[in-house]
Amino acid sequence: MAAKLDTRAPPLRPTRAIRAILTMLAHSPFTTLSLLLPLLAYSASLVLGNGETPVCLSPGFRILLDEHTAGLPLPHDLKAAVKRTEMALKDHGHAYLSPTAGREFFSKRKDNSTEDLAACEHVLTALHLALDPNVLGGAKAIPSILSSAVAPAESRPELEAYRLSVPLDGPATISAKTALGLFRGLTTFEQLWYSVPISHPSEHGSSGTSYTVLSRPDSLAASQQLPLGSSGSQGPAKTSTLPPQMLDAMAMVKLNVFHWHITDSNSPHQKYSEDEVRMIVQYAGERGIDVVLEIDTPGHTAIVAESHPDLVACYERTPFNTYAHQPPAGQLRFADPRVADFVSGVFTASAGLSGSRYFSTGGDELNVACMMEDEPTTELLDRNGWTLDEALDDFTRKTHATLIGLGKTPLVWQEMVLxxxxxxxxxxxxxxxxxxxxxxxxxxxxxxxxxVHAPADYFYLDCGQGGWIAKEGGGNSWCDPFKSWARMYSFNPYENVDEAQKELVIGGQASLWAEQTDETNFETVMWPRAAAVAELFWTGSSGGRFPRSSVEALPRMHDIRYRMVESGVRAVPLQPYWCALRPGACVEGK
Amino acid sequence: MAAKLDTRAPPLRPTRAIRAILTMLAHSPFTTLSLLLPLLAYSASLVLGNGETPVCLSPGFRILLDEHTAGLPLPHDLKAAVKRTEMALKDHGHAYLSPTAGREFFSKRKDNSTEDLAACEHVLTALHLALDPNVLGGAKAIPSILSSAVAPAESRPELEAYRLSVPLDGPATISAKTALGLFRGLTTFEQLWYSVPISHPSEHGSSGTSYTVLSRPDSLAASQQLPLGSSGSQGPAKTSTLPPQMLDAMAMVKLNVFHWHITDSNSPHQKYSEDEVRMIVQYAGERGIDVVLEIDTPGHTAIVAESHPDLVACYERTPFNTYAHQPPAGQLRFADPRVADFVSGVFTASAGLSGSRYFSTGGDELNVACMMEDEPTTELLDRNGWTLDEALDDFTRKTHATLIGLGKTPLVWQEMVLxxxxxxxxxxxxxxxxxxxxxxxxxxxxxxxxxVHAPADYFYLDCGQGGWIAKEGGGNSWCDPFKSWARMYSFNPYENVDEAQKELVIGGQASLWAEQTDETNFETVMWPRAAAVAELFWTGSSGGRFPRSSVEALPRMHDIRYRMVESGVRAVPLQPYWCALRPGACVEGK
Incomplete structure (x- = not known):
């Protein structure tokens, strides 16, 4: 927001990915929709976990898109997504993770020799996308992916649903009610393929590479290898720490909300322009990702003092730990009615940057000492006969009313309730x-x-890097230890939740704060761990089988990790490569 | 070693950076040589910590190299290093870490306003390199950097020494007894510069950027931005996980030994060719880095069974935890004299790949259960009347004799002694x-x-990423928690060391094992933490002031971190950028 937002333009400055947060927020994870198989309707003959019947992708493979459904042109972002999938499959290089790299699927022999490879008997030449025309009603246009991405949470399961069928005798089909559903199906379709080196006896000797489809239930997502902008949108500037590939990687595992904590006390040097924010929102929406902005108030706002010193208490007061959770100290004087006006102005100016129905007002880590030692605040409390909490309630009433008037549903951190x-x-x-x-x-x-489940004891991606506030000899992070993907995956969303309360649990979230994270390491911190969170919550409906088994999920995690690497994402290895090729070989007690 | 080493070619396969280890091994850290200032002889007028007298680098700045010293041509690798430094300074973009980005050094005003910038009064046009001709004696050539890099540990302090002088009235000079010393001086020279945006009043308006030298004692190293091959050597293949930039980054902080654990039980899929190893050794040597190869024996050798099943006990026996420290189980039958012959052959074939005086034979994590349940082994023990330890001693005697015969000094892990x-x-x-x-x-x-100090409780770079052996819910790494740079820096090399034993402490080492590390994350795991280890041991001589203060070192760590990022290394942020610009602002209690 380097550009002015409006005449009451806030001095709040968006961080360069300070506190980038991935979230499943707007999607109910506990429906019958699954990230993986329940909606995949394979031909029975294609259940190939035993490797009996591989299907190869034809070099001339095409995705057939009826350019007009019910007489209406297809949305631009869906067409772009189809092109990305075609390109990804054309350049596909993800190897099957086994010692023989998938050649075993072509072996006729029982002794697992891979020398005698059969030619590919089944070749897939086309994938048809079918949009259900019945759901369009009298609509004058087919809604875009983006339009579904900003839909209310409760409607997401239906909007994201799809049906994928890959019969042996082709063609494959994806059917869905929306462009978003087709996009999700395309993502799954991509994840079915492996590049397997096969020797074809031919006139020119024995050579050639082919793809095989394996309905391996342990593939989780797939790669998107297209360069930026191919979708018709522009990614943010190269210097930004929130590069589009983060959104591409999120889409690979169908994470569908980007909760973006866009301002903080220590972000004066790192700003996005309004245009950059809009481009990110657009880029995300075209990939089914809702961008929920957070303007954290009334804490984490020290930097407002640079332009509005009257509105901020205890600015840069030291020792900072007494007056804030992190330097510099400084909080909005929320008992002052001018502050509610100011914040309402900021919300009004910011809300339009994303079409999301949701907007976070923060509310975390309010420091009481800062406020109670602030004379203007204590005078106002006395004058109004308020406690500090009552003043906060009044501030929240005013600012939330502004948001609700703008059509937004507020999000808050847990302190606001507890x-x-x-x-x-x-x-x-x-x-x-x-x-x-x-x-x-x-x-x-x-x-x-x-x-939304985002507890630090399971889902904080940045735990375990050591404490970042300097002291002799360092110290551990406040939420030590590191949360491994297996720890995240072992979370039970219904632990101690009554049956009647289950419908209130609307999603899960993996949070990445940026004290020790920027463009150099956000990918290695995020991936593939956030993929485990995606699977956990997308498969939450599968019969309440919690906690899920991380040992069973491990091959899927390896698969998505190597798919991510293949597509250029710096997802870290979970085990030595030797283990990744041998499911079960590197399990305790095995 | 995909190519045959000799007729007894080993099936051992070098890993793709499995267990890449940085080490200060071959350098005595406790001499009067320091990584930083003791050898830097600045003009007193250049001690500019207060910003009074900046020196700008002339756009026409040159490094003047007497092409002939004592009538002898200078070594090729020194000339290449000079070109790299010239290029790095030409493209220099490292900003001074302060809210005003160093403009304060040009301000005449006391109020810290930066608008009234003085023109640069002191401009440096040249740096002279002076090689002490007296030390050449009757030599027929000036020794290369590489030749010093493989010199014995005890001679390194003298070989690495240099004297750097940057008087206000120029030119600057670096003098040293060796090409390696000049190279170290060049590295320090690079680290003195900051890119400061200065407005020059000129005919064309107010613009321009200049460099200023600041003898800030908290700069630690500097950037090398040259592309590969500029030194005349080739880096390893792009697919390698040991890219040359790791060696470039090591040289930035003057880490001078790369201890390379080049084989392990689970590395059959990841190999270097002999040529690739030689290229890495060459590339390292030209940067003053000795490459010490490790062929770990008799443990961590399961994979030998693929070609020599007779020589390996308990291969792939399960549960692996009973028979090995990591899957797959399998150890050399070292009681068998054929094994000593085999290993001697491997050593003989491998030793020549590096010119180092040192070679590690490993010796860690020998699993007793594997050996004592192995019939061929127990039969041999019975026949010879040996305990297992006596058999190990005999095996070590034979294999070390081979190494010593090859002119190598053995390294071992601590278990071999304890x-x-x-x-x-x-x-x-x-x-x-x-x-x-x-x-x-x-x-x-x-x-x-x-x-060599390489204890996991201080210097293992890969602690704290969660356990990598799969089990439900994960688990923490065996050496949890994460070792922060401040933890590493707080190490006291002389803790509980008698005065007479100090000379036995020859260095420190930051170790990076590769169970959860590969090309995607080795840089973020390694940097800038290993820089803290470099400074700790390079300044070990400064009067025994241990433990050193990590709070005082923090600005230097920020500086080298941003220099690394500027030169393309993915060094992670230690604190928010706001803190990096404000030394002392993000310290506990401040």
Missing amino acids: DHGPMWSLSRDTIVDIWKDSRDARAVLDRGYKI | DHGPMWSLSRDTIVDIWKDSRDARAVLDRGYKI
């Missing part, structure tokens, strides 16, 4: 992010709010 | 790597061996 007495200002629609501890979920549910 | 009774086979020259626990150093010193 730490400040009854907050009458919070509407029943408010969504609450559980972040401090997984055990805090129940108390929020008991107050009747919808929650 | 875990197997008296090992008469270990010569007094043997260097012992302390890795399990820092408290183990004393016991090895008490036995009279030289040691």
Whole structure:
């Protein structure tokens, strides 16, 4: 927001990915929709886990898109997604993870020799995309992927649903009710393929590479290898720490909300322009990702003092630990009605940057000492006969009213419900992010709010890198230890949740804060761990089988990790390559 | 070693950076030589920590190299290093870390306003390199950097020494006794510069960028931005996980040994060719880095069974944890004299790949259960009347004799001294790597061996990423928690070391193993933490001031981190950028 937002332009400056957060927020993970197989309707003869019947992708493979459905042209972003899938399959290089790299699927021999490879008997030449015309009703245009990406959470399961069929005698088909559904199906279709080196006896000797489709239930997602901008949108500037490949990687595992904490106390040097934010929102939407902006208030706002010193208490007061959770100290004087006006202005100016129905107002880590030692604040409390919590309630009522008037549903961090007495200002629609501890979920549910699971003890990606506040000899991160993908995957979203409360659990979130993360390491910190979170919540409906087995999920995690690497994402290795090729060989006690 | 080494070619296959290890091994860290200032002889007027007297680098700046010293041509690798430094300074973009990006050094005003910038009064046009001709004696050629890189440890301090002078009235000079010394001086020279945006009033308006030299004592190293091959050598293949930029980054902080664990049980899929190894050794040597190869025996050798099944016990036996420290199980039957012959053959074939005086034979994590349940082994023990330890001693005697005959000094991991009774086979020259626990150093010193500090509780770069052996819910790494740079920096190399034993402490080492590390994340795991280890050991001589202060070192760590990023190394951020610009602002209690 280097450009002015409006006449009340805020001095808040978006961070360069400070606190980039991935979230499943807007999608109910507990429906019958799964990230993986339940919606995949393979021909029975194609259930190839035993490698009996491989299907090869024809070099002339095409995705057939009826350019007009019910007489209406298809949306631009779907057409772009189809082109990306075609390109990805054309350049496909993801190897099957086995010692013989998938050649075993072509072996006729029982002794697993790979020398006698059969020619590919089944070749897939086309994939048809079918959009259900019945759902269009009297619509004058087929809604874009982006339009579904910003739809309300409760409608997402239906919008994202698809049916994928790959019969042995082709062609394959994906059918869905929306462009978003087709896009999700395309992503799954990509993930079915492996590049297998096969020797073809031919006139020119024995050579050639082919692709095989394996309905291996342990493939999780697939690669997108297209260069930026191929979708018709522009990625953010190269110097940005939020490069489009983060959104591409999110789409690979069908993470569908990017919760973007876009301002913080220490972000004066790192800014996005409004245009850059809009480009990110557009790029995300075309990939089915809703961008939920967060302007954190009233804490984490020290930097407002640079332009509006009157509105900020305890700015840069030291020792900072006494007055803030991180340097520099400084919080909005929320008891002052001018602050509510200012924040409402910021919300008004920012809300339009994303078409999302949701907007986060933050509310975390309010420092009481800062406020209670602030004379202007204590005078206002006295004058109004308020406690600090009552002042916060009044501030929240005003600023949330502004948001709701703009058509947004507020999100808040858990403290807004748990730490400040009854907050009458919070509407029943408010969504609450559980972040401090997984055990805090129940108390929020008991107050009747919808929650998103983002507890630090499971889902904070940046734990375990050492403490970042300097002290002699260092120290560990506050949420040590490191949360491994297996730890994340072992989370039970329904732990201590009553049956009647389950519908209030609307998603999960893997959070990445940026004290020790920037463009150099965001990918290695994020991937493939966030993929485990995606699978956990997308398969949450599968009969309540929690906790899920991370040992069973390991081959899928290896697969998606190597797919990500193949597509240029710096996803880290989970085990030595030797182990990745041998499922079960590197399991404790095996 | 895809190519045959000799007729007894080993099936051991070098890993793709499996267990790449950085080490200061061959350099005594406790001499009067320092990584930083003691040898830098600045003009007193250039001690500019207060920003009073900046010196700008002339656009026409040149490094003047007397092409002939004592009538002899200069070595090729020094000339290449000079070109790299010239290019790095020409493209220099490292900003001074302050809110005003160094403009404060040009301000005449006391109020820190940066608008009234003075023109640069002091401009440096040239740096002279001076090689001391006296030391050449009757030599017929000036030794290359590489030749010094493979010199014995005890001679390194003198070979690496240099004197750098940057008087206000120029030119600057670096003098040294060797090409390696000049190279180290060049590296330090590069680290003195910052790119400062200065507005020059000129005919064309106010614009322009200039460089300023600041003798800020908290700069640690500098950037090398040259493309591969500019030195005349080739880097390894692009698919390798040991890219040359790792060696470039090591040279930036003057890490001078690359201890390369080049084989392991699970590395059959990842190989270097002999030519690739030679290229890495060459590339390293031209940057003052000695490459010490490790062929780990008799443990960590399961994969030998693929070609020599007779020589390996308990191959792939399960559960692997019973028979090995990691899958797959399998160890050389070292009681069998054929094994000693085989290993001697491997050593003979491998030793020549590096000109280093040192070669590691490993010796870690020998699994006793594997050997004692192995019939061929127990039969041999019975026949010879040996204990297992006595058999190991005999094996070590034979294989070390081969190495010593090849002119190599053996390195071993600590177990060879501490875990197997008296090992008469270990010569007094043997260097012992302390890795399990820092408290183990004393016991090895008490036995009279030289040691390198590489304890996991301080210097293992890969701790804290979660356990990599699969089990439900994951688990933490065996050496949890993560070792932060500040933890590493707080190490005291002389803790519990007697005065008389100090000379046995010959260096420190930051180790990176590769179970969860490959080309995607080796840089983020390694940097800038290994820079803290470099400074710790290079400044070890400064009066025994241990433990050193990580709070004081923090600005230097930020500086080298941003220099690394500027030169393309993915060094991770240690604190938010806001903190990096404000030394002391993000310190506990401040």
